Amino acid sequence: MATVQARVLKGFRDYLPVADIPRQRVLRTISEVFESFGFAPLTTPALEYSEVLLGKYGEEGDKLLYRFEDNGKRDVALRYDLTVPLARVVAQHRDLEVPFKRYQIAPVWRAEKPGKGRFREFLQCDVDIVGEPSIRADAECLTVGLEVMKALGVPGVVARVNNRKILDGLLDGLGIEGTERRHDVLRIVDKLPKIGRDGVSKELSEALDLDLDAQEKLFDFMALDVSEGLDAVLDAVGDSEEGRLGCEELNMLLTLLDGVGLGDKVEVDLSIARGLDYYTGTIYETFVLGHESYGSVMSGGRYDTLLGMFLKKSSPAVGISVGIDRLLSLLTEIGVIEGRAGSADIFAVLFDEESYAPLQKTAQVLRSQGVKVEVSLKPAKLGKQFKYAERKGYRWVLIAGAGDLDANTIGLKDLETGEQVTLPLEDISAAIR
Amino acid sequence: MATVQARVLKGFRDYLPVADIPRQRVLRTISEVFESFGFAPLTTPALEYSEVLLGKYGEEGDKLLYRFEDNGKRDVALRYDLTVPLARVVAQHRDLEVPFKRYQIAPVWRAEKPGKGRFREFLQCDVDIVGEPSIRADAECLTVGLEVMKALGVPGVVARVNNRKILDGLLDGLGIEGTERRHDVLRIVDKLPKIGRDGVSKELSEALDLDLDAQEKLFDFMALDVSEGLDAVLDAVGDSEEGRLGCEELNMLLTLLDGVGLGDKVEVDLSIARGLDYYTGTIYETFVLGHESYGSVMSGGRYDTLLGMFLKKSSPAVGISVGIDRLLSLLTEIGVIEGRAGSADIFAVLFDEESYAPLQKTAQVLRSQGVKVEVSLKPAKLGKQFKYAERKGYRWVLIAGAGDLDANTIGLKDLETGEQVTLPLEDISAAIR
Numbered sequence: 035m036a037t038v039q040a041r042v043l044k045g046f047r048d049y050l051p052v053a054d055i056p057r058q059r060v061l062r063t064i065s066e067v068f069e070s071f072g073f074a075p076l077t078t079p080a081l082e083y084s085e086v087l088l089g090k091y092g093e094e095g096d097k098l099l100y101r102f103e104d105n106g107k108r109d110v111a112l113r114y115d116l117t118v119p120l121a122r123v124v125a126q127h128r129d130l131e132v133p134f135k136r137y138q139i140a141p142v143w144r145a146e147k148p149g150k151g152r153f154r155e156f157l158q159c160d161v162d163i164v165g166e167p168s169i170r171a172d173a174e175c176l177t178v179g180l181e182v183m184k185a186l187g188v189p190g191v192v193a194r195v196n197n198r199k200i201l202d203g204l205l206d207g208l209g210i211e212g213t214e215r216r217h218d219v220l221r222i223v224d225k226l227p228k229i230g231r232d233g234v235s236k237e238l239s240e241a242l243d244l245d246l247d248a249q250e251k252l253f254d255f256m257a258l259d260v261s262e263g264l265d266a267v268l269d270a271v272g273d274s275e276e277g278r279l280g281c282e283e284l285n286m287l288l289t290l291l292d293g294v295g296l297g298d299k300v301e302v303d304l305s306i307a308r309g310l311d312y313y314t315g316t317i318y319e320t321f322v323l324g325h326e327s328y329g330s331v332m333s334g335g336r337y338d339t340l341l342g343m344f345l346k347k348s349s350p351a352v353g354i355s356v357g358i359d360r361l362l363s364l365l366t367e368i369g370v371i372e373g374r375a376g377s378a379d380i381f382a383v384l385f386d387e388e389s390y391a392p393l394q395k396t397a398q399v400l401r402s403q404g405v406k407v408e409v410s411l412k413p414a415k416l417g418k419q420f421k422y423a424e425r426k427g428y429r430w431v432l433i434a435g436a437g438d439l440d441a442n443t444i445g446l447k448d449l450e451t452g453e454q455v456t457l458p459l460e461d462i463s464a465a466i467r
Numbered sequence: 468m469a470t471v472q473a474r475v476l477k478g479f480r481d482y483l484p485v486a487d488i489p490r491q492r493v494l495r496t497i498s499e500v501f502e503s504f505g506f507a508p509l510t511t512p513a514l515e516y517s518e519v520l521l522g523k524y525g526e527e528g529d530k531l532l533y534r535f536e537d538n539g540k541r542d543v544a545l546r547y548d549l550t551v552p553l554a555r556v557v558a559q560h561r562d563l564e565v566p567f568k569r570y571q572i573a574p575v576w577r578a579e580k581p582g583k584g585r586f587r588e589f590l591q592c593d594v595d596i597v598g599e600p601s602i603r604a605d606a607e608c609l610t611v612g613l614e615v616m617k618a619l620g621v622p623g624v625v626a627r628v629n630n631r632k633i634l635d636g637l638l639d640g641l642g643i644e645g646t647e648r649r650h651d652v653l654r655i656v657d658k659l660p661k662i663g664r665d666g667v668s669k670e671l672s673e674a675l676d677l678d679l680d681a682q683e684k685l686f687d688f689m690a691l692d693v694s695e696g697l698d699a700v701l702d703a704v705g706d707s708e709e710g711r712l713g714c715e716e717l718n719m720l721l722t723l724l725d726g727v728g729l730g731d732k733v734e735v736d737l738s739i740a741r742g743l744d745y746y747t748g749t750i751y752e753t754f755v756l757g758h759e760s761y762g763s764v765m766s767g768g769r770y771d772t773l774l775g776m777f778l779k780k781s782s783p784a785v786g787i788s789v790g791i792d793r794l795l796s797l798l799t800e801i802g803v804i805e806g807r808a809g810s811a812d813i814f815a816v817l818f819d820e821e822s823y824a825p826l827q828k829t830a831q832v833l834r835s836q837g838v839k840v841e842v843s844l845k846p847a848k849l850g851k852q853f854k855y856a857e858r859k860g861y862r863w864v865l866i867a868g869a870g871d872l873d874a875n876t877i878g879l880k881d882l883e884t885g886e887q888v889t890l891p892l893e894d895i896s897a898a899i900r
Binding site for chain 1 (some may be wrong): 472474475476477479480481482483484487488490491495498501502503505506507508509510511512513514515516518519530531533535536537538539541543545554556558559560563564566568569574576578584588596599601603604606607608614653692714722723726727728777808809810811816820823825826827831834839840841842844846852855858859861889
């Protein structure tokens with residue numbers, strides 16, 4: 035055993051407490067907001083039959099599956115996303131109440147080349163409404179998403195919305211036909227913020243042989259002024275039925291969000307295309323103001339055909355996905371969350387072995403008042419205990435010998451200012467708030 | 468694609484909302500109690516290098532690993548428990564603050580024969596203190612565990628405690644030697660509540676050829692009256708140094724727990740042996756009064772040598788593990804938790820399409836007061852919407868047309884009693900509490 039390299043697997047990572055404490059808090063807040071809208075949690079197993087996953091993510095995706103034969107000779111794989119398992123659940127459990135509003139926050143696995151901030155196991159955080167075709171569902175997903183941003187303390191956000199049917203109408207007009215070719219165009223257009231107009235143009239020419247006239251029209255379209263309404267868009271899609279329907283849906287979405295009071299956080303952006311093939315209507319991306327270069331922190335849209343993959347009939351669905359990793363780094367960067375290794379509010383120093391039980395009993399009183407207390411396990415020198423508390427990121431230290439505990443007068447030291455006050459037990463909770 | 472059997476993998480299960488809502492609430496409560504004692508979350512990846520896991524769970528355990536070769540020809544496996552990954556983390560990240568107090572609630576995978584309530588993926592919920600040899604750590608793990616039971620509303624519990632060193636002292640006296648033989652004896656003795664004295668005796672004779680005189684002494688020992696103290700135990704372990712140390716540790720644990728105010732929830736039970744080989748001191752099991760037949764819902768102990776598996780030196784550790792699945796069925800059975808598919812407090816019916824935005828806006832006001840509201844997405848007939856709310860387990864229905872929303876007078880219907888009242892918006896929150 036001495037030769038075992040006790041290392042985390044290549045491409046994977048541990049979340050030590052200093053990183054995991056803020057992460058778990060963020061996840062808890064997100065779940066609570068989801069539930070406050072009536073989205074219910076769904077948990078599916080990490081492993082699925084391979085045939086459930088294969089062919090759903092393109093050829094490239096199939097190669098990235100962690101796929102193997104289990105001890106019972108079953109062909110199995112770790113889930114690649116949360117959407118295909120959702121489709122499997124909807125197909126398997128026919129008695130689910132519709133509309134089915136579920137959220138799932140869970141790891142997915144992709145055998146990708148690991149890179150800066152890219153790991154082979156990472157969390158996805160999805161909220162979806164299945165079985166509701168009305169745009170109210172599209173509005174609700176964005177509403178709950180924007181509420182998540184607010185609850186997390188993200189300072190200012192803008193949701194940029196578009197509709198795939200409008201893009202389809204435009205592509206109709208440009209004579210770009212065939213599902214694959216259209217998806218290829220949209221995938222390249224989606225890179226606009228990353229590689230710029232010249233980059234997109236180059237790819238459209240080289241990879242798809244799209245003529246410059248069509249490109250020109252595409253770029254003109256994406257730059258249309260929609261601040262006063264979608265009239266110019268209606269003009270651009272011409273007599274495409276699909277395009278007109280897209281405009282109608284987009285208008286309805288804007289009206290609903292305005293009615294909910296979110297009008298100022300939403301804007302139409304005709305250049306939003308989303309790289310994924312399966313969107314059929316509303317698409318959205320969300321950016322943090324002043325930090326647009328991070329990319330979208332929350333994206334999604336309507337995908338009315340995807341969930342039908344295991345059913346004879348299609349099942350309308352719309353969802354939004356919070357980019358947890360991106361959001362966590364951004365929130366850390368702007369100082370909204372702070373990593374520390376101590377999960378409590380107060381660190382209580384221990385004078386001697388005899389004080390442990392009464393100190394822990396006192397801590398129980400504080401906990402019943404909602405104050406989290408880590409009681410020192412080591413009656414080391416006080417300075418040493420202070421250092422331990424500091425290293426774990428604690429600001430407050432509780433100082434009480436056995437006599438103080440009896441008298442209910444407790445020392446509370448602020449490690450940031452160095453100040454120390456003596457308080458009765460019942461005032462501690464208020465003092466640290 | 469039409470031929471794909473969209474089924475969950477054999478031996479695995481989905482937690483649909485009706486089961487997952489109470490489950491997630493229980494998990495959230497447990498995390499919060501852990502954190503209120505300063506235990507910090509740790510997240511490790513599902514996959515580990517196989518060599519990290521192999522040989523840690525016995526030959527049988529190795530066979531139950533989900534082990535495979537990944538796309539990069541690495542020999543990998545899904546984690547089998549949370550303890551070996553903890554040992555790997557402690558060995559890899561040497562700069563962790565000690566004592567290191569962590570909790571982890573995460574799935575583990577075992578390719579076992581599935582049975583009633585036994586699945587191949589299941590949650591483990593562990594809290595451990597690494598690096599602290601004093602019995603204060605043993606006391607703290609049981610304290611936080613009992614606090615979890617209280618926070619979950621488990622009516623009455625008893626923690627039965629023992630110490631492996633006492634058992635070792637006794638086995639010394641009985642001339643039972645050799646680590647393996649001793650572990651075999653303890654593993655069989657551990658089955659006492661399941662197979663009774665005759666069953667244990669039969670196995671001790673047949674499998675281990677243990678003579679009846681030694682068996683007699685073993686059974687007499689386990690039945691010793693310890694209600695007045697451990698004197699009889701001290702007598703029984705004779706001059707075994709190990710046995711006397713065990714008595715001392717057990718006494719210390721009882722004194723500490725008594726001091727914290729938990730004396731009435733803890734009792735010595737000399738028949739508690741724990742099946743696992745790695746315990747070195749305190750061992751505990753916890754039972755719900757009146758439901759002892761469920762078995763222990765929370766177990767653990769001190770394992771001072773296990774964590775050293777990847778290090779040159781040993782690292783003292785003690786922990787407790789909450790049996791989530793067992794606890795969930797028990798809490799459901801005794802009516803402390805109730806499965807329902809609606810995750811909010813109130814279901815708000817929708818009169819017509821035009822009411823959606825103002826209704827959602829009203830719901831936002833309620834949410835800001837801590838009331839969870841699911842807004843109906845379908846303006847169906849009221850009776851149909853009530854039925855949907857009922858099927859999802861909602862008690863409260865909010866009834867408001869556009870006019871009512873303006874006037875801030877809202878109907879609140881209690882589906883249990885059928886009563887309906889009209890209230891201003893600001894009174895809704897109080898009315899449902």
